[in-house]
Structure formats: structure tokens, C-alpha cells
Amino acid sequence: MSTDIKQFTVSIYTENNIGLLNRISAIFQRRHMNIESLNTSPSEIEGVSRFTLVVNITESQMKKIIGQIEKQVEVIKAYYHTEGEIIYQESCIFKMKSDLLFDERQIQNIIKESNARIVTVNKKFFVIEKSGRKEEIDLLYRELSPFGIMQFSRSGRIAVTKDEMKISTMLQAFQH
Missing domain, CATH: 3.30.70.260 (ACT domain)
Structure with missing residues (x-):
């Protein structure tokens, strides 16, 4: 063994x-x-x-x-x-300041390239959702971190x- x-x-x-x-x-x-x-x-x-x-x-x-x-x-x-x-997936959500969505062109590219999606936008913040393998979520976290993540939550594996x-x-x- x-x-x-x-x-x-x-x-x-x-x-x-x-x-x-x-x-x-x-x-x-x-x-x-x-x-x-x-x-x-x-x-x-x-x-x-x-x-x-x-x-x-x-x-x-x-x-x-x-x-x-x-x-x-x-x-x-x-x-x-x-x-x-x-076959497994995990999910996560990121809460970020709304002005980033409009002022930082790179944020929109990161969201698109990672196959994440925006689930809500208001004056103060927006929320991104991503489902995928652990490595994909880890990568998105690393890419968004320099811009300042207000909140982050991740599910367990399904x-x-x-x-x-x-x-x-x-x-x-x-x-x-």
C-alpha cells in the first residue's frame, strides 16, 4: 500500500x-x-x-x-x-469596487478570458461569479487581487x- x-x-x-x-x-x-x-x-x-x-x-x-x-x-x-x-467544479464570487469596471479596461479582459460573469452592478460595487476547477479560481483570484477585492467567497467542491x-x-x- x-x-x-x-x-x-x-x-x-x-x-x-x-x-x-x-x-x-x-x-x-x-x-x-x-x-x-x-x-x-x-x-x-x-x-x-x-x-x-x-x-x-x-x-x-x-x-x-x-x-x-x-x-x-x-x-x-x-x-x-x-x-x-x-468531474468536479467549484464556484466563487468576488465583490469589487464599481469604478474598477469602468476605469480599468484590464478587469473586463480578465473577466472575459476567465469565462467568469458579472452577476450584479451598482454604484458602489459589482460582483463576479466563476465556476471551474480549483486552479482556474486560484488564477482569477491572483489576477483580480492587485485591483483590490472587497469580498471573496468560495464554495466547496461538487x-x-x-x-x-x-x-x-x-x-x-x-x-x-
Whole structure:
């Protein structure tokens, strides 16, 4: 088993119960592991939630953690994936001073070249939205930083697998 640290995307299908997020994060905390990204949302099956986490650990650590996560009563199934096995996106929004939009021609070029979009403009500020891979968002942040970012917010990773997941059949049975 490899001792190389890799980035894994973890998908956890659960019943939607209060306190589960604390118990899942405690599994990582007890092992002094940082969760890089976290998103929770409804899944493709009504009544079933999906947690999507990103962690940088070894595969042997990942396997142990999946075992611990699946011991939680409300957890239906947990999976881990490498970057090559998933399609993912992150989203972010930037709030910037409105005069930049009109006075700095370069800002409009940065927005266009990054495939970002302006979602609102008023006298004081404008807001840019960007969805994409982590590297694309990091690059846009670096390009806009010299102009002064008033506020910045970024989502956790959302992901789907390239291959079919057997969980869908399992969840159909869970639903009935």
C-alpha cells in the first residue's frame, strides 16, 4: 500500500440527521487531518443527503476513514475517488469596487478570458461569479487581487464520478 499523500474526493450518502456533520468531521479531527473542502447537498434520491469532502492523505488512511464513516448509523455508503475518477467544479464570487469596471479596461479582459460573469452592478460595487476547477479560481483570484477585492467567497467542491456508481441502485431500494 502506498504511503504517498494524494488528494481524494469523498462522497458520503446519508440520511439527513442533525449532528452527523460534527461526527464526520470529528473522525478527521481525531487523526489530525484537515478537510480541504466540504459541501453538503441533497443527492439524486429524495430524502438522501450527499456530503462531498476533499482531503489530502494516504490511501491507507483513506480506507480506514471510510470504514469509520460507514460505522455512523445514518451513513448509507461512503466512497473515495482520485481526481482522475471524477468531474468536479467549484464556484466563487468576488465583490469589487464599481469604478474598477469602468476605469480599468484590464478587469473586463480578465473577466472575459476567465469565462467568469458579472452577476450584479451598482454604484458602489459589482460582483463576479466563476465556476471551474480549483486552479482556474486560484488564477482569477491572483489576477483580480492587485485591483483590490472587497469580498471573496468560495464554495466547496461538487463532483460526480465518471463511472456509474452502484449507489443509485442501492438508494432506489432504500427509498421504498
